[in-house]
Amino acid sequence: MTTFRTDLASPAQIKKSSICSSEDLSNHRHPAIAACSVTMAFQSGNQHFHVLRDINLAVEKGDVQLLMGPSGSGKTTLLSILAGLLTPTAGKVFLLGEEITKMSRTKLAKFRLHNIGFIFQGFNLFPALTAIQNVEVALNIKGIKGKIAKKEAIALLEQVGLGDKIDRHPKELSGGQKQRVAIARALAGSPQLIMADEPTAALDSYSGHAVIELLRRLAKEGGCTVLMVTHDPRIIDVADRILHLEDGMLSQNKTGLDKII
Numbered sequence: 001m002t003t004f005r006t007d008l009a010s011p012a013q014i015k016k017s018s019i020c021s022s023e024d025l026s027n028h029r030h031p032a033i034a035a036c037s038v039t040m041a042f043q044s045g046n047q048h049f050h051v052l053r054d055i056n057l058a059v060e061k062g063d064v065q066l067l068m069g070p071s072g073s074g075k076t077t078l079l080s081i082l083a084g085l086l087t088p089t090a091g092k093v094f095l096l097g098e099e100i101t102k103m104s105r106t107k108l109a110k111f112r113l114h115n116i117g118f119i120f121q122g123f124n125l126f127p128a129l130t131a132i133q134n135v136e137v138a139l140n141i142k143g144i145k146g147k148i149a150k151k152e153a154i155a156l157l158e159q160v161g162l163g164d165k166i167d168r169h170p171k172e173l174s175g176g177q178k179q180r181v182a183i184a185r186a187l188a189g190s191p192q193l194i195m196a197d198e199p200t201a202a203l204d205s206y207s208g209h210a211v212i213e214l215l216r217r218l219a220k221e222g223g224c225t226v227l228m229v230t231h232d233p234r235i236i237d238v239a240d241r242i243l244h245l246e247d248g249m250l251s252q253n254k255t256g257l258d259k260i261i
């Protein structure tokens with residue numbers, strides 16, 4: 001039976017992290033996201049080097065959880081593993097109570113498509129498509145087509161405050177507006193999990209705040225679970241929990257401020 005480390009957590013976090021055995025995770029008391037003893041090693045020539053060591057974490061439904069740490073500490077690698085985009089060298093990952101590390105490729109692809117919204121730093125919008133078309137494409141992939149997709153795309157763009165810019169191409173939008181289109185696209189099909197890698201990194205202060213507020217609202221009013229890699233100290237205010245990754249190992253505290261100041 002695998003258990004989470006609780007030695008680095010505050011009492012409140014210990015309570016949350018006490019849902020920790022593989023049995024519990026696959027039963028009804030499961031957190032939205034959980035990792036059990038996740039290790040990742042990459043090969044360089046004949047040598048293996050460890051990027052992640054014995055990572056244990058749990059993210060409760062409806063929480064905004066941050067993943068912080070120095071550049072190169074393994075944040076993107078861990079997020080990719082938790083999102084089922086990379087297979088860990090060892091360990092288990094559970095999303096919404098299902099163990100994704102034992103799913104077939106096809107099942108995992110389908111699970112990701114319907115349950116996870118991804119937001120990356122570089123927006124990844126199609127430059128030739130308008131804002132609404134960018135969102136419609138994401139809906140189409142999820143099986144939502146035609147007039148219903150169009151209506152849904154408009155509603156999603158309105159939700160991110162871009163209702164008056166649906167016909168603009170990415171090059172006619174600011175960085176913050178492009179990121180909001182990327183968020184609208186990530187929300188297509190109402191995924192329960194939002195995973196974001198440095199979503200505010202390229203944004204000015206105003207746009208950064210708008211994106212942060214939107215992600216907070218999705219968690220607190222929309223019931224989404226948000227896991228976010230960030231260096232942005234502004235996001236700390238909206239976080240329920242912060243995990244720190246350093247040298248491939250995890251520690252956690254409530255505010256993270258002691259690590260930043």
Ligand SMILES: Nc1ncnc2c1ncn2[C@@H]1O[C@H](COP(=O)(O)OP(=O)(O)O)[C@@H](O)[C@H]1O
Pocket residue numbers: 042043051069070071072073074075076077078
């Ligand atoms: N596919 C890969 N092959 C080999 N090394 C990798 C690969 N992906 C990441 N790494 C290495 O793993 C370490 C952590 O990278 P990353 O997860 O991108 O860190 P962060 O997002 O915290 O900056 C770095 O040393 C990086 O070079």
Ligand SMILES: [Mg+2]
Pocket residue numbers: 075076077
């Ligand atoms: Mg990274």
